[in-house]
Amino acid sequence: MAHPGAMPIHRATVKREWLDYNSHMNDANYLMVCGFALDLFMEHVGLGEAARKEHGMSLYTLQAHLSYMRELREGDAIRVETRVLDFDDKRVVLYYEIFRDKDAADAGPVAACETMNLHVDTRGPKSALFLAPTLSQIDALAQDAKRLPPAKYAGRPIAIPRKTTSAV
Amino acid sequence: MAHPGAMPIHRATVKREWLDYNSHMNDANYLMVCGFALDLFMEHVGLGEAARKEHGMSLYTLQAHLSYMRELREGDAIRVETRVLDFDDKRVVLYYEIFRDKDAADAGPVAACETMNLHVDTRGPKSALFLAPTLSQIDALAQDAKRLPPAKYAGRPIAIPRKTTSAV
Numbered sequence: 277m278a279h280p281g282a283m284p285i286h287r288a289t290v291k292r293e294w295l296d297y298n299s300h301m302n303d304a305n306y307l308m309v310c311g312f313a314l315d316l317f318m319e320h321v322g323l324g325e326a327a328r329k330e331h332g333m334s335l336y337t338l339q340a341h342l343s344y345m346r347e348l349r350e351g352d353a354i355r356v357e358t359r360v361l362d363f364d365d366k367r368v369v370l371y372y373e374i375f376r377d378k379d380a381a382d383a384g385p386v387a388a389c390e391t392m393n394l395h396v397d398t399r400g401p402k403s404a405l406f407l408a409p410t411l412s413q414i415d416a417l418a419q420d421a422k423r424l425p426p427a428k429y430a431g432r433p434i435a436i437p438r439k440t441t442s443a444v
Numbered sequence: 445m446a447h448p449g450a451m452p453i454h455r456a457t458v459k460r461e462w463l464d465y466n467s468h469m470n471d472a473n474y475l476m477v478c479g480f481a482l483d484l485f486m487e488h489v490g491l492g493e494a495a496r497k498e499h500g501m502s503l504y505t506l507q508a509h510l511s512y513m514r515e516l517r518e519g520d521a522i523r524v525e526t527r528v529l530d531f532d533d534k535r536v537v538l539y540y541e542i543f544r545d546k547d548a549a550d551a552g553p554v555a556a557c558e559t560m561n562l563h564v565d566t567r568g569p570k571s572a573l574f575l576a577p578t579l580s581q582i583d584a585l586a587q588d589a590k591r592l593p594p595a596k597y598a599g600r601p602i603a604i605p606r607k608t609t610s611a612v
Contacts, residue, residue, distance in 0.1 A: 303505045304479055307472035337471045339602050341509040367604055392602050431601045434507050434560050436535055
């Protein structure tokens with residue numbers, strides 16, 4: 277298990293097969309890329325492949341909310357930064373930001389994703405409490421995240437902004 | 445263009461390559477399946493492949509919020525029911541429910557997905573008003589959706605439910 281502290285960053289290059297007919301990265305593949313970052317998070321908090329095979333524990337996604345700000349093209353070098361927004365004894369709220377390496381430092385993320393994840397004993401499947409070492413790692417990450425700028429795209433419902441009441 | 449009225453239903457069977465290491469359908473592939481239903485919606489409202497190539501117009505996803513209720517396994521026959529929750533002159537909020545055919549009629553969806561979509565002139569890309577025939581089809585679908593049960597998983601932010609204030 278890694279030492280507590282900053283999360284490792286997932287890096288990738290956008291592949292041709294991740295595009296759709298608009299020639300930009302397909303909606304679903306943003307979530308796939310965040311899934312790769314989730315794998316890193318799981319390794320970091322002691323829920324990696326070895327632990328999963330030994331104890332049968334895993335993280336299941338209950339909700340995922342993606343916000344798409346800019347397009348990604350084939351060959352774009354990207355990185356996914358992951359933080360812990362909230363947690364309790366069996367759930368953790370993660371927040372991913374996808375950045376494009378060639379963008380200006382103040383350009384902000386090309387996309388963000390907030391997820392609610394549940395710790396699960398896959399032999400049920402049923403929800404299960406985090407083990408103490410995992411909970412300690414998650415707590416360290418949550419404390420570390422407090423030094424970061426606000427999670428701008430987290431916690432918001434989907435709604436068309438209007439000055440007056442909807443006519444629909 | 446199809447006549448106004450009920451949306452066509454997308455049907456699929458869960459493929460082995462859609463699973464992950466938990467042997468259930470991967471998070472991202474729920475969004476991929478909703479993307480197939482989006483293609484049907486676009487055909488239905490006059491934004492299909494032919495129109496896209498002729499006018500250069502498409503729908504871009506601004507946000508997507510998935511709620512996962514139950515697991516899907518290889519070979520599960522599923523259907524995606526799509527409705528229009530809201531719209532204005534260039535945006536539409538869609539709500540997808542994924543059902544498993546073998547479930548009881550009152551079992552509810554295995555997953556739901558709410559998306560905010562923007563009508564885009566891909567030659568910019570820049571946002572563009574819907575053409576009148578498309579707006580009319582979207583309006584017909586929004587009216588039709590009023591007869592359906594409430595969209596239970598729409599409009600909610602991600603948050604860990606607590607009786608007291610978070611200690612994080």
